[in-house]
Amino acid sequence: xxxxxxxxxxxxxxxxxxxxxxxxxxxxxxxxxxxxxxxxxxxxxxxxxxxxxxxxxxxxxxxxxxxxxxxxxxxxxxxxxxxxxxxxxxxxxxxxxxxxxxxxxxxxxxxxxxxxxxxxxxxxxxxxxxxxxxxxxxxxxxxxxxxxxxxxxxxxxxxxxxxxxxxxxxxxxxxxxxxxxxxxxxxxxxxxxxxxxxxxxxxxxxxxxxxxxxxxxxxxxxxxxxxxxxxxxxxxxxxxxxxxxxxxxxxxxxxxxxxxxxxxxxxxxxxxxxxxxxxxxxxxxxxx
Amino acid sequence: xxxxxxxxxxxxxxxxxxxxxxxxxxxxxxxxxxxxxxxxxxxxxxxxxxxxxxxxxxxxxxxxxxxxxxxxxxxxxxxxxxxxxxxxxxxxxxxxxxxxxxxxxxxxxxxxxxxxxxxxxxxxxxxxxxxxxxxxxxxxxxxxxxxxxxxxxxxxxxxxxxxxxxxxxxxxxxxxxxxxxxxxxxxxxxxxxxxxxxxxxxxxxxxxxxxxxxxxxxxxxxxxxxxxxxxxxxxxxxxxxxxxxxxxxxxxxxxxxxxxxxxxxxxxxxxxxxxxxxxxxxxxxxxxxxxxxxxxxxxxxxxxxxxxxxxxxxxxxxxxxxxxxxxxxxxxxxxxxxxxxxxxxxxxxxxxxxxxxxxxxxxxxxxxxxxxxxxxxxxxxxxxxxxxxxxxxxxxxxxxxx
Numbered sequence: 001x002x003x004x005x006x007x008x009x010x011x012x013x014x015x016x017x018x019x020x021x022x023x024x025x026x027x028x029x030x031x032x033x034x035x036x037x038x039x040x041x042x043x044x045x046x047x048x049x050x051x052x053x054x055x056x057x058x059x060x061x062x063x064x065x066x067x068x069x070x071x072x073x074x075x076x077x078x079x080x081x082x083x084x085x086x087x088x089x090x091x092x093x094x095x096x097x098x099x100x101x102x103x104x105x106x107x108x109x110x111x112x113x114x115x116x117x118x119x120x121x122x123x124x125x126x127x128x129x130x131x132x133x134x135x136x137x138x139x140x141x142x143x144x145x146x147x148x149x150x151x152x153x154x155x156x157x158x159x160x161x162x163x164x165x166x167x168x169x170x171x172x173x174x175x176x177x178x179x180x181x182x183x184x185x186x187x188x189x190x191x192x193x194x195x196x197x198x199x200x201x202x203x204x205x206x207x208x209x210x211x212x213x214x215x216x217x218x219x220x221x222x223x224x225x226x227x228x229x230x231x232x233x234x235x236x237x238x239x240x241x242x243x244x245x246x247x248x249x250x251x252x253x254x255x256x257x258x259x260x261x262x263x264x265x266x267x268x269x270x271x272x273x274x275x276x277x278x279x280x281x282x283x284x285x286x287x288x
Numbered sequence: 289x290x291x292x293x294x295x296x297x298x299x300x301x302x303x304x305x306x307x308x309x310x311x312x313x314x315x316x317x318x319x320x321x322x323x324x325x326x327x328x329x330x331x332x333x334x335x336x337x338x339x340x341x342x343x344x345x346x347x348x349x350x351x352x353x354x355x356x357x358x359x360x361x362x363x364x365x366x367x368x369x370x371x372x373x374x375x376x377x378x379x380x381x382x383x384x385x386x387x388x389x390x391x392x393x394x395x396x397x398x399x400x401x402x403x404x405x406x407x408x409x410x411x412x413x414x415x416x417x418x419x420x421x422x423x424x425x426x427x428x429x430x431x432x433x434x435x436x437x438x439x440x441x442x443x444x445x446x447x448x449x450x451x452x453x454x455x456x457x458x459x460x461x462x463x464x465x466x467x468x469x470x471x472x473x474x475x476x477x478x479x480x481x482x483x484x485x486x487x488x489x490x491x492x493x494x495x496x497x498x499x500x501x502x503x504x505x506x507x508x509x510x511x512x513x514x515x516x517x518x519x520x521x522x523x524x525x526x527x528x529x530x531x532x533x534x535x536x537x538x539x540x541x542x543x544x545x546x547x548x549x550x551x552x553x554x555x556x557x558x559x560x561x562x563x564x565x566x567x568x569x570x571x572x573x574x575x576x577x578x579x580x581x582x583x584x585x586x587x588x589x590x591x592x593x594x595x596x597x598x599x600x601x602x603x604x605x606x607x608x609x610x611x612x613x614x615x616x617x618x619x620x621x622x623x624x625x626x627x628x629x630x631x632x633x634x635x636x637x638x639x640x641x642x643x644x645x646x647x648x649x650x651x652x653x654x655x656x657x658x659x660x661x662x663x664x665x666x667x668x669x670x671x672x673x674x675x676x677x678x679x680x681x682x683x684x685x686x687x688x689x690x
Contacts, residue, residue, distance in 0.1 A: 015295045022294050076345050144298045147305035175316050176345030179362065190313035194366035195306075247374045250399025255388070256374035260367075 013133035445496030
């Protein structure tokens, strides 16, 4: 039998995790597309119908003497004024599902119809591959949903363009569209450094959650307390530097660049401790 | 390979889309504007920034415009927005920025720039704190940090005064606000203002003791009831200055329980640190009409006043050691503009933001009046496109960058 390397074992585990969630991921993408495109098309058609009715009334002389005028609007105006909530809901659903799945990706191994964790932990490869595969899977699901949303925006702009006649629409570019929706602006930071920082913090948060879950799995009842305390300590370590050191206070002891260095160091320490602690728990504390 | 199709597909899809998105965002530029030189040398305008707002796709975008082009807030990196510009006022205070670079350790936590002083030998920072001690009254402590620039030797001391038991002080106040610090010989003079009173505390940096304190007497101004409302020190807060200017207001008496909403008269007093002399400054009264803005400033011992409204800017200056007032009057029509939007004085130059058919900026030698620079705001694109972009642009102020 051909011996597989550690790298191959990790890829197999990652592929296994992705295949388990793939239809859920497709479902989330479908929900996003259906709700966003559906609400956009419905709103545009309603506006067109309203305009048609106005013109009909005017043609039959039932209303004004002058031809009804329309104020043209852009995709950005439409999203900002009428579709904020419709575009937010599917994103919130996606965030909630991924958030729940961060826990479910571990607990399903214990609480499924077979206690699959026994088979996973008995694999000849290092147990830490399981941790890394689950972590990478969560990151990949998140980036896939983010990428899908990025693709949807120009598609929605194109639909806006082809549904509305020229005299009813104003131009708007992709960047303006991203910035108009507060959730898009948060999920899709245009500055590369902000993107790396935001998703870096997200990835560290997933590591902290995984370690908290492993604490609970290792120590059961009291492990819940350990997990919550661990997560709270990590959150404090990551949030306090910016909160306490006062970036904008001229009297602050540290300069802004130094506060950033403290914050990045705190994030790096939390990431390394979470990885190391998770490694130790998985190898030493969780037994089958 | 087919087994890994989902994994490979998702990885590729995410990577390609996100990298494309970030690349597009990095190269996607909002409409560009620039200040284009019409007359003079554009190096004179190198530090001038015009602050404005424009609309792009129906969204307001804040921008700063210079001779080099325009910088939009929304196009700045996160590092630029959150770290480099976390304390944006430093960008307009050249002396403080230089001190933070040259004396990084000393300048830590020293954010009230009115308490800073430097000359060739010393760098000093004075701040106060206040505690209430049982049976003693209010205890005010002067915390003084000194750095000998030549030997980089530090000296730190605290001088405590107790109110109201300290002799020779009026006791109508409960706190002490540092407004200016100067060195006179081996003494540190700390100008403070609180509750209608200006007091100069003189400290001995060698012993760390309070040598004396005296309240400034403004009885000679008007009918004797004028009160200090503003201390005007050197614009570059840390620079040494022989004088400080105090603006005084005299209010009409309360008649039948009705208090006036505006002071009756205003006076300006120059205080000389070395001699303690207070003398009136004449010919520098601000125009108090409603449509006029007034700015007092002091640079290198020259005290200046700008009175400006939409049509005219009047600049007056006086050397505090000589007392001769010079003035310069500029009108918007001189430069083919309809109105004056903003005026600033910096390092002997008068900067004007003008509006009319086009937005322009002018730099004059002040008070000489020689034109150093005139620039016009232009937008990129074809003539029609540029016209449309300029119509969307509103420039509301100008600043002089450090």
